Structures are given as structure tokens and as C-alpha cells.
Amino acid sequence: MNLVDSHGRPIVVVTGMGVVTSLGVGKAENWAKLTAGQSGIRRIRRFSTEGLRTQIGGTVDFVLPPGFVPPDLSFALAEIAAQEAVEQAAVEGNGAFPGPLFIAVPPVEVDWSSREKLSANLPADAPVTYRALIESSFGRRPDLQRLFLQGGVADRIADRFGTRGSPVSISTACASGATAVQMGVEAIRRGETSAALSIGADGSINCEALIRFSLLSALSTKNEAPEEACRPFSRDRDGFVMAEGAAALALESLASAAARGATILGVVAGCGERADSFHRTRSNPDGKAIIGAIQGALDDAGIAPEAVDYINAHGTGTPENDKMEAFACNAVFGERMTRLPISSNKSMIGHTLTAAGAVEAIFSLMTIQHGLLPPTINYRNPDPSMALDVVANVARPAKVRTVMSNSFGFGGQNVSLVFQAAPRGEAASSPVPAASPERLRR
């Protein structure tokens, strides 16, 4: 068994996965619903949507009782996903994960419900000002300080799972989850650690976040039939649907996983990234940065475009994203795009934002495991400008060895990841041979 990749670096494998989305908790429930084409998008009940243009989302309402603040939900989601991943990885020393934490989390602010609660301590007849809030709460709420620090969720997850070193909180907008995976892979490849815990979590559907995206005209307004709102690659797509969720990947060097006889769920074979300098929310029409990320992931994996069997699209359902993603895929994969299957998990689970790259990493790996391509639902009116083999509306069986998963975000963020099946001939109990030059060249 080769322990190093075509660049001579340690091969990084996945030995544990956990996921929670609006479809439910855990890999089994999510996979069953995802491949049955079920949608997790619904009318938002968490807060009043009166007067709002968008009133739907992929809220996760079954984890915390009502009245929570956003970072508490992000933490709870991350904890659920990480627990499932760590249990599956069965790494020694439960409660002390043997590696660093890379966690993609949404930015944190004191939320409106907290502002109102704090205001209740002030005289009813005077204006509420930050200065008054500061004076009345100074030193009295250390619990809120930890809650509202940007590093707070990471701090709590690091405590909970006993990860090593300084936890890194990542914010690369809608590519954050993919960046978290990438950073875990890089740390293992550099030999800094033999394992890493990469998480993406997002529990930030609240009125202000919804309104902010709405003001940028980024969201679907198809409120009447929520489960049909997100329509990636369709002619009548009108925006993405905000959603919540989390996913965690226990990453490990193949050498370490093989040595301890761990079950290998798949390989993170390649990571590519590229920043775009064109515009704050739009890609350069030349597609260079997206193409650079996709091509970079292929180069990093040491494979040709022909090796890719399926594309797990970023596929947000905004007019801009899908157009540019199709354009970039065409540039890299050429006319093969007409028969290279592509689908968007977001058609069912919505856009889990900070978590998306990690959530879709799990689904990419499960696609390989199960030989079944999850569909793009609501694909009834194909965009004629895109010659794509969209997995339309129902799951499609396929033999898949290699998946490309894309994540793009505001601020010119572009990350692509390549996942592959567990190395052939991998046998948990076989002795681990040393790498040889012949193997390095394979």
C-alpha cells in the first residue's frame, strides 16, 4: 500500500464523518433523505418573517429549544457532527482527539434578543445606547463574553473534544467548510500531526442575517412552495436558500489509520484555491479564479480531468453562481461536461453557508461509498445556456471513484476539493510497507 501521494506527501484519509442538516441528524438519515430527493427547506417559524421578501430556510429546529442565540446553535450543531465523526473514527482516548481543530464558523455578533434582554435593565424612559448597555453590564456577564467572541465556538468545541493546540476558526465565507478540510489535510501532509478534526458549522438563520442577504438580492423569494424554491442550474432559479447544518471529518494520515486498523472511508486527494480580485460579490467573468481552484485541486491530486467521475457542485441556485460554475467546469472538463454527472445538494438542504464545504464533503464521500449520485431536485426547466449532465430529480446509480466538490464565496473565495475511494488493496490488518521510490512515482 502506498502511504504517500504522487507528490511524495502523506496520503490523507477520512476515518470518521458526522453530519446534521435540516434533513436530520447523522449520516444515515441524511443520506436516505438526500437520495430520496427530499427537501429540508420550510417556512421559517423561529422568528417573525412578516414583511420580509424571503420567508423560507433550511432551519434546524430539532436541536435546541426555542429562544437560543446563534452561536449556541452553531456550537450544538458542531458538537453533534463532531461526536458522530469521532465515534466512527474510534480514535483512542475519547475526549482527547489526537490532533488540531480547524473549524469553519459564522461570524458572531451580539444578537437582537440579547440586546433586548440587556435593555430591560435600563430605565424605560431613556434611549437605549451602547454606552448605557456597557455601563449596566460591565463585568456582570462573563458568560456572554465567551458566547460572543469570534473564537468562542471553537473554544468550546476544543474543550469538548480535547483537540490539541490552538483551535483555528475559519471564515472564508461560503467556502469556509472546504477551507477547514483543506487546512486539516495540509497540517497532516506537512507532518505536523497524524490526525486533524475539520468541522464546518452554521446556525445563523436569524432575522438580521436573512435581511442582510435579502438586501443583496441573493435569496430565493419562492416562499409559496419552500421545498421547490432552490433550483440550481434551472432557467427559473432566483437565488439561494439560507440553511443550517454542520459536518465534521476526522482526518488522518493513511499510515496512522492503517497502523491502527481503522476503517478508511475515503481519501482527500486534492485541494485547490484561488482568490478573485474582480468584485466583492461576483466572479470575474473570465472565470479564471474558479478555473484556477478546480485545476489546482486536480493538480494537487495528481490526476487529469478525465479521472473525475462526478461533480458535487457549489450549485447555490443564484443566477450568477450557477452560470459561472458551469462556465468554469466547461473550461476545465470541456465537452465531457455533457456526460460528466453534476448535482447540487443545496437543491434539498439549502445553502449551509459556512458549513457547506464540509457538509458537501461528507455527501461526496458517501456518493463514492454508495455508488449513488444524489439528485438536483426542482430541475424541471433546464437552463439552456448550460450543456450539463445534471442528475435530474432522482438519484442515479453510478460507479464513482473520484469526486470534485466546489465551494465559492463572497470576497473572491474559491476552493475545490477532490475526494477519492479508499486506496485499493487497503486491508486494515495488513502490515504497513515503507514507501519506496517506485511507489512515489506511481
Added chain:
Amino acid sequence: MHDVVITGIGLVSSLAEGADANYARLREGAPPVYDREAIAPFPIHALAPLDYGKLIPKKSDQRQMEPWQRLGVYAAGLALQDGGLLEDTAILPKVHMIVAAGGGERDIAVDEGIMTGIRAASDRGAYLNEQLSKNLRPTLFLAQLPNLLAGNISIIHGVTGSSRTFMGEEPAGLDALGVMVARIRAGDVDIGLVGGAYSALRPDMSLVFSFGGSLFSGEPAGVWSRAPRGGGMILGSVGAFLLLESRVHALARGARIASVIGPVLSDRSSRAPGAAAGNARKLWSTLEGSLAPGPVGVLSGATGVEPITAEERAFLDDVGAKRDIYVRATGARIGHSMEAAAPANVGLAALALREAGYFPPFEDDAIERAAAEPPTQIVVTSFGHWRGEGMVLVQRDRGGGA
């Protein structure tokens, strides 16, 4: 393993605009510049006057940002300028970037109006929706996203190798440095831009730090002497970016090397009493293998928050009992700048080493002794106000090959 060198320093603070001017002001013992009114009763260090147009020429770009992002983009431009890369369209697309960031400014007037009005609203949900929809500027969202500091650096300065943003207060700045240094050492990246910015004119942030009583109020004092009055931070507006590259890459393009960067250590302890000092001792013993004989400069990122600052003092006293160390807590002069603090202090260390000089004591306190000679090695410490302990070793460049 590649040698990692610092070839560009961009620094803006309450003292001055630009790395050299900051170095000069600190060398001459310039007193700290306070603004006692803006966030009263908490003093802060407000920013020195800047002409943003020098490095952010388009007014439309300036308008897309609030002060925090503008400050960061400006400081990043200074680092690129110092490194000779400003507008270098051949190299900039290969420059990788890690930015340490919190969130951006809120619209304080809008917030306060809504907080006041909602108390009388018959339907709070509908009121909030109406007010936010009506009053939030669409562009404000982009000014608030942490990764849009990096995004604006890409747009305005053309840095597009890659773009990553780390959040999480002081450790974010340290980890940004650590990850970039590791990537360059491993040969994965030739050149990278690392840094952050903090604007102290942020009542919304002061509220967060107030919850735990982490801000210092009343007559300003140096970080080592705040304990009798409860301790706490005096926040400072700072923009700090560094250009890091492999020595091979720097030599090949004829860049001026300011200093060499040694180990970047970043860790976390429980913060049970003594845990942070214990962690720091462990980190120091790791660092010692890379220290040369002779005195060590220590640029401390001490925040003034207690009891963590007392723990750092105890740790430094231990170290000082065994070798000559010249401790300077930069927070006493430019304030504490959260995510930007570690990059700023590494920048100041690099300047001192480049100029073969050092700083006079920043405070009249036994821990800050006058330096007998300028140190050739400086350790930057970071004890986060909430979590995280770390150290960075910066060394004088002695030339040499790759």
C-alpha cells in the same frame, strides 16, 4: 525546510502612519496617544491621521468599507510597498494571504434607534423586520464580513494567490503567522501576506469585552500597573501586515530582508490558575533550542487583563532569572489590538532587528529594564485576553544562502 524571512512591514497605529515612523516614535519614547471620550469611561488609542487615498485610490473602494477594513487594506498596502511589490502584477497573483479578523462595524445609530424603539413596539418581530429592512445599507453587510478585509485586499492590491481569514481574537493573529510560516517552510508557498486590523472606535465590540469586565477604565496606565485597579485592556486602533517569504524567493527578487522568523508557537490552556504560565513555560522550553546565547528582547502582547497579565509577569520573571531579557509591553504605547496584536508586535520586532536598535522601556516598572545592547533575537509573546498562549521568535538576519 526553507528559511522564512520578513521582507515587508506595514504598520499604522495611534502613534504614526507607517512602520518606520512607528519605530521612530517608539524609539524616542513618544508618549501614548489616548482618546478618553470616544468610548468613555474606557480610554482607547485612536488612529493617527491617514490619507487613505494614497493606497486606496478609488473613492468607490473606500466607500465600500468601514474604518476597520480601510485600515487593514491600507496597512496591507504599506507592507506590499515596503516589500517592493505594490502594483507588481507578476508576483501579486502568486502571493498567498492569511488575514486575522473579527467582524466589521455595525451601524451604531441604527442599532440604538431600534433598541430604543422596539421597547414600545406592539409586535417586536414585525418592528425589527421593518426597521432592519429599511435602515441597513446593503453594502454594510459586506463591510461586516470578516473575510471581506482579505477580499478588499485582493480587489484593491491584487493579491490573489489564495485568501484565508482566521477569526478568534489574539490567537487568530498568531495562528495566521504560524500557518503561513509553516506553508513557506514546507515549500508549499513562496511568499505570503499576513496580518490584521483592529479599530478601537467600536462601541459594539466594547460591549462584548465589557461583559467579562475586560476593559480598563479611568486614568490610563501601562499594562503592568493596572492590576490594583482591576486590570483590563486599553484597546488601540492598529493595522499590521507582514510580507513573509522564503529566503530563496526573497534573494531571487532582490528583496530587502528585515529579519528572519523562527518558531511560531501557538497553544491553548484551560486558564485555570497557573495554567497559562505553565503553558508558556512549556512553549519557552521549546523555543530555547532556537535561541542563541546572549540577551533576548521580549515584545509582550500583555493585554492588562487580570489575572492573566500577572501570570505572564510571573513567567517572564522566571525566564529573566536565568538570562537577560528586555521586556517591552507594546500595549502601553499603542494599545491592545486583538487580532492585529501579534502581527504588529512581530513587525516591531522585525524593525528593531533590521535597524539594529531596540526600544527604551515603555513603562516605569521593574520588569522593563533598559537594554545594555540591542538584542539580536526578540520573542513576541501573546497571552490572549480570554484564551490562547503563544510566542514567536524573530531573529536578526545574518545573511547566508537558502
